[in-house]
Amino acid sequence: MSTNLSIENLTVRYGGFTALGGVSLEVPAGSTLGLVGESGSGKSTLARTVAGLIVPDAGVLALGGQPLAARRTRAQRKQIQMVFQNPDASLNPRHSVRRILSEALRFHRVTTDRASTERRCRELLELVRLDGGALDRYPREFSGGQRQRIAIARALSVEPELLIADEPTSALDVSVQRSVLDLLGNIKAQLNLTVLFISHDLGVIHAVSDTVAVMRQGVLVETKPNGEFFAGPDTAYGRELLAAVPRMPAAAPN
Amino acid sequence: MNKRRTDFWKKEHERGQEADERKRGERVGEYRGAAAGDPAGRQAADSGRAAPILEVDNLSLEAADSGAPLVDGVRFSLGRGESLGLVGESGSGKSLTLRAVLGLLPPGVRRAGGEIRQSGRAAMVFQDPRSALDPLCPVVKQVAEVVRYRQKKNRKAARAEALHLLDQLGLPDSLGQEDRYPHQLSGGQCQRIVIALALACRPDVLLCDEPTTALDVTVQRQIVDLLSRLQAELGFALVFVTHNLAVAAEMCSRIAVMQRGRIVEEGPAEDVLTRPRNPYTQMLVDAVLPLPASAGESGGASSDREKEARDEHQFID
Numbered sequence: 374m375s376t377n378l379s380i381e382n383l384t385v386r387y388g389g390f391t392a393l394g395g396v397s398l399e400v401p402a403g404s405t406l407g408l409v410g411e412s413g414s415g416k417s418t419l420a421r422t423v424a425g426l427i428v429p430d431a432g433v434l435a436l437g438g439q440p441l442a443a444r445r446t447r448a449q450r451k452q453i454q455m456v457f458q459n460p461d462a463s464l465n466p467r468h469s470v471r472r473i474l475s476e477a478l479r480f481h482r483v484t485t486d487r488a489s490t491e492r493r494c495r496e497l498l499e500l501v502r503l504d505g506g507a508l509d510r511y512p513r514e515f516s517g518g519q520r521q522r523i524a525i526a527r528a529l530s531v532e533p534e535l536l537i538a539d540e541p542t543s544a545l546d547v548s549v550q551r552s553v554l555d556l557l558g559n560i561k562a563q564l565n566l567t568v569l570f571i572s573h574d575l576g577v578i579h580a581v582s583d584t585v586a587v588m589r590q591g592v593l594v595e596t597k598p599n600g601e602f603f604a605g606p607d608t609a610y611g612r613e614l615l616a617a618v619p620r621m622p623a624a625a626p627n
Numbered sequence: 628m629n630k631r632r633t634d635f636w637k638k639e640h641e642r643g644q645e646a647d648e649r650k651r652g653e654r655v656g657e658y659r660g661a662a663a664g665d666p667a668g669r670q671a672a673d674s675g676r677a678a679p680i681l682e683v684d685n686l687s688l689e690a691a692d693s694g695a696p697l698v699d700g701v702r703f704s705l706g707r708g709e710s711l712g713l714v715g716e717s718g719s720g721k722s723l724t725l726r727a728v729l730g731l732l733p734p735g736v737r738r739a740g741g742e743i744r745q746s747g748r749a750a751m752v753f754q755d756p757r758s759a760l761d762p763l764c765p766v767v768k769q770v771a772e773v774v775r776y777r778q779k780k781n782r783k784a785a786r787a788e789a790l791h792l793l794d795q796l797g798l799p800d801s802l803g804q805e806d807r808y809p810h811q812l813s814g815g816q817c818q819r820i821v822i823a824l825a826l827a828c829r830p831d832v833l834l835c836d837e838p839t840t841a842l843d844v845t846v847q848r849q850i851v852d853l854l855s856r857l858q859a860e861l862g863f864a865l866v867f868v869t870h871n872l873a874v875a876a877e878m879c880s881r882i883a884v885m886q887r888g889r890i891v892e893e894g895p896a897e898d899v900l901t902r903p904r905n906p907y908t909q910m911l912v913d914a915v916l917p918l919p920a921s922a923g924e925s926g927g928a929s930s931d932r933e934k935e936a937r938d939e940h941q942f943i944d
Binding site (some may be wrong): 411412517546547548549550551554573574575576577579580603604613614615616617618619620621622 | 716717814843844845846847848870871872873874876877896900901910911912914915916917918919
């Protein structure tokens with residue numbers, strides 16, 4: 374189950390400020406689009422507009438050929454789920470993991486009775502490699518990486534077709550980042566998701582995405598397949614971004 | 628009439644202050660000379676290495692309530708113009724070590740043992756520039772205030788010095804005509820202001836606590852280049868805390884890797900990163916997601932940076 378996302382001439386203004394100026398993008402079904410750009414370039418605005426959290430001033434969004442209107446149906450909301458940058462802010466500290474996961478399940482009527490909700494929660498935890506005992510614990514009892522896994526489990530609980538990951542690993546340590554990225558990669562392949570992956574870390578983008586899109590000041594500067602972008606970007610800004618990444622000293626030949 | 632008189636007295640007063648300052652400056656100079664001439668310093672100089680400006684010896688910190696060790700037996704020393712990168716994951720005690728040097732331990736943490744010997748001043752650059760600046764005070768005023776108290780200058784001289792510093796850090800001249808509040812500046816500009824605040828203390832040691840973590844790659848590149856340049860010009864010693872190994876490799880000649888409050892490996896940056904001896908260091912190095920070796924090499928870095936500077940001007944004007 375997977376659907377392509379198409380964005381056409383999307384424009385969002387905040388007062389007099391144009392956050393997105395006519396962005397057009399095509400994300401094929403089952404692929405990952407890596408979105409890069411500096412802060413304020415409109416990456417997150419794009420993600421939030423696609424998720425339906427911001428109503429665009431102009432432009433057309435379509436998921437699997439179905440247009441996404443300003444007011445979305447419950448089924449459309451279910452199709453698109455999001456993982457945010459900071460798991461501390463996106464998980465309610467007063468809710469147990471069971472409640473965090475089952476709330477979404479019940480709202481979207483994925484499960485109907487208590488037993489099936491419980492079963493689904495355990496499945497989800499298994500999917501993100503946490504054990505079932507985690508259900509009765511609270512977000513503060515987990516490490517940052519584990520909390521981000523819980524957020525991922527919640528996003529996947531309602532079987533979305535498009536997953537938006539807005540800097541999901543920026544708040545995590547490098548070693549944890551690796552494991553969360555591996556997990557996301559596995560799940561994506563397993564569930565055949567279409568993914569919109571936002572990051573300002575080009576190393577991460579290189580590792581996860583099929584296509585790279587570069588944004589600057591609300592405009593899409595460049596869209597290129599992963600390998601081609603890292604071999605040589607078309608635009609000066611793309612080259613500048615690549616040149617700015619600090620390099621590790623080359624490993625000594627053993 | 629009245630106003631003219633007060634102005635006159637103000638000027639007189641300032642003139643007196645300047646004279647005082649000169650005397651004080653001389654005294655400080657004498658004192659420094661004396662410090663440099665002490666036997667220990669001479670011995671170190673004889674052994675071919677400058678006397679350390681900062682020496683952290685067997686530093687241990689613990690939680691005040693439980694006595695749980697937070698930093699355990701950390702030692703390093705730093706001479707003039709040297710740079711040390713402290714790397715490790717969150718909770719490894721990097722920032723606490725820095726704070727202990729400044730004497731700014733957070734409540735609930737106490738020193739359990741060890742010694743910190745310091746000759747000269749230390750100043751710190753914090754991770755989040757916006758929270759390090761006063762949001763209600765224009766930035767030139769903030770820098771001038773530090774210059775005034777740390778370098779004992781009068782208002783006018785302090786302001787001139789502050790503007791000179793900001794100019795050195797590549798901030799636009801328009802700040803001289805019209806002062807701005809932190810929220811009117813970009814993140815990179817705010818971080819430059821914070822660096823200016825630290826440099827206004829005329830530090831011998833600059834402590835940087837993840838100064839580029841909150842910034843974009845392009846801005847990070849500018850700040851890294853800026854700090855390297857300033858260090859070469861002004862010759863301060865640098866302790867650079869980061870979790871980004873690549874940034875540490877570019878900034879620092881030596882790297883110390885911390886894990887759970889201990890330094891597990893220390894050595895020249897290149898050795899540590901290319902031939903790690905400790906499994907934890909190896910794990911950190913392996914966790915870095917690399918770019919393909921050829922990526923972006925065609926980019927003209929200098930012209931791009933000029934372009935970036937132009938863009939920042941546009942932002943502020």
